[in-house]
Amino acid sequence: MDDIVQQLNDYRPSFGPLEKTVSYGVKRAWLRVQRDLEAALAPEGFTPPLLAALSIAVANPGIAPARLAETMGHGRSRAAPLLDRLEADGLVTRAEGGDRRSLSLIPTAAGREKLARLERLLADHETRVTAPLSPDEARLLAALLERVSRG
């Protein structure tokens, strides 16, 4: 009797043709990652896109907004609102670039310190997300995902 109840509780609806696809697997994993990271950054008043923008700005001092957006996988117009926020928080400044059309993004000391704090939250997040995997499996997963992203 108990095993019948167990069997019923174990029942999981099928995903149909989506079952075992990389496509839907990526989507489901993204849902989990997205929610965990959002919750992890909330105490710092940050969001995942803001973290990505700050990370890239700090790692590539002098980068132009269009290049930053491109690195994130987006069009130019995605950069403006993110940079508005980072600049308002005093984490990044928009300086004039060599070409007067383009800007040069300079991380401030506060920006580097903020990122250092966020890196600790990020490391904990990564640990939670990869908890079901061995370290080797996690590295393998990251490598496979990168190849898919590059296409």
Place this chain on the structure above:
Amino acid sequence: MDDIVQQLNDYRPSFGPLEKTVSYGVKRAWLRVQRDLEAALAPEGFTPPLLAALSIAVANPGIAPARLAETMGHGRSRAAPLLDRLEADGLVTRAEGGDRRSLSLIPTAAGREKLARLERLLADHETRVTAPLSPDEARLLAALLERVSRG
């Protein structure tokens, strides 16, 4: 000289602390998957969430809306607008369930035929997304992603 130009062209901005994380890898892969699938389904007037809902409804006849939403990884309220659309298109019907609180979703013949057509687009999409991988690598990636999703 040519190799210096090549070196410059090869330059890619760094992701900083996000580099090589599973977390950001999932996000980047999701961006690619999402865009490709959206474009693939557009000619059929469908979106990725509609495909997921129809797939689950067809694969689990009689499933309740709350269970469908849960399978997709969402709360109850996410089901209603998706089912509104599927029902308006004549692909699924909302029948009374055994419990008068809950509904029983029944796929129509048109729903099964629509899904069969979408499955061909989905297969092509999956082929494009996994193009950089061997078949074994693709299966491995799907399995690793599933373990991450289940947590």
Place this chain on the structure above:
DNA sequence: TATTGTTATACTCTATAACTATA
């Protein structure tokens, strides 16, 4: 008291197009 389906609401993410300035 808990569960289901629904509605209302708001917020984030993202894309497109258009405008200005510069090259």
Place this chain on the structure above:
DNA sequence: TATAGTTATAGAGTATAACAATA
């Protein structure tokens, strides 16, 4: 003619809270 930054706008996805009906 092309590139950069910006703004406006719209749409899709998602979450929360609240409601009525049923258990």
